[in-house]
Amino acid sequence: xKEVEQNSGPLSVxxxxxxxxxxxxxDRGSQSFFWYRQYxxxxxxxxxxxxxxxxxxxxxxxxQLNKASQYVSLLIRDSQPSDxxxxxxxxxxxxxxxxxxxxxxxxxxxxx
Amino acid sequence: ETGVTQTPRHLxxxxxxxxSLKCEQHLGHNAMYWxxxxxxKPLELMFVYNFKxxxxxxxxxxxxxxxxxxxxxxxxxxxxxxxxxxxLYLCASSPTxxxxxxxxxxxxxxxxx
Numbered sequence: 431x432k433e434v435e436q437n438s439g440p441l442s443v444x445x446x447x448x449x450x451x452x453x454x455x456x457d458r459g460s461q462s463f464f465w466y467r468q469y470x471x472x473x474x475x476x477x478x479x480x481x482x483x484x485x486x487x488x489x490x491x492x493x494q495l496n497k498a499s500q501y502v503s504l505l506i507r508d509s510q511p512s513d514x515x516x517x518x519x520x521x522x523x524x525x526x527x528x529x530x531x532x533x534x535x536x537x538x539x540x541x542x
Numbered sequence: 543e544t545g546v547t548q549t550p551r552h553l554x555x556x557x558x559x560x561x562s563l564k565c566e567q568h569l570g571h572n573a574m575y576w577x578x579x580x581x582x583k584p585l586e587l588m589f590v591y592n593f594k595x596x597x598x599x600x601x602x603x604x605x606x607x608x609x610x611x612x613x614x615x616x617x618x619x620x621x622x623x624x625x626x627x628x629x630l631y632l633c634a635s636s637p638t639x640x641x642x643x644x645x646x647x648x649x650x651x652x653x654x655x
């Protein structure tokens with residue numbers, strides 16, 4: 431079983447729509463959750479972090495965490511073509527504070 | 543990208559060569575990381591250094607040898623690599639090893655021939 435699972439996509443949404451990206455994780459003791467954006471040929475860029483259950487909003491981005499369901503999501507409102515990228519979910523592992531475990535990423539395509 | 547820099551950006555090496563990757567962070571962080579990113583695989587953590595001390599070695603083969611002379615610099619020494627080691631090698635840093643927000647450099651694209 432993969433530790434962090436994401437649908438590889440591509441997820442295609444029209445410009446201006448809401449993109450919803452999902453991630454599940456297997457370690458119930460995980461405490462910190464991150465979303466990174468990676469453009470093709472570039473390195474990952476941190477866009478959101480969330481540590482407690484509920485929603486966290488930052489501009490057009492909202493991260494949602496449900497620890498009981500072991501589920502974290504990222505909503506992108508008013509999607510723009512520049513949001514087209516691969517979105518990586520990352521989770522801390524139990525017992526090793528500095529160890530991030532990444533999913534394989536979801537490729538998002540925002541169409542005109 | 544200027545917070546964490548990596549050199550070289552591209553490297554082609556033969557299996558018998560020895561080369562080194564360099565990472566430098568200008569963020570005042572105390573923890574640094576090496577990751578490997580291969581096609582269609584998740585990012586794999588290789589090594590973690592916290593205040594210059596190695597705190598994680600994720601079962602990495604000995605042909606990869608890290609070095610952290612200070613909190614701002616991190617090296618990855620490579621020798622007798624295999625073609626399957628071809629990948630994007632990413633360096634990251636964070637304020638401490640217990641601060642999870644990691645910031646990545648641009649990466650070194652390594653090809654082993």
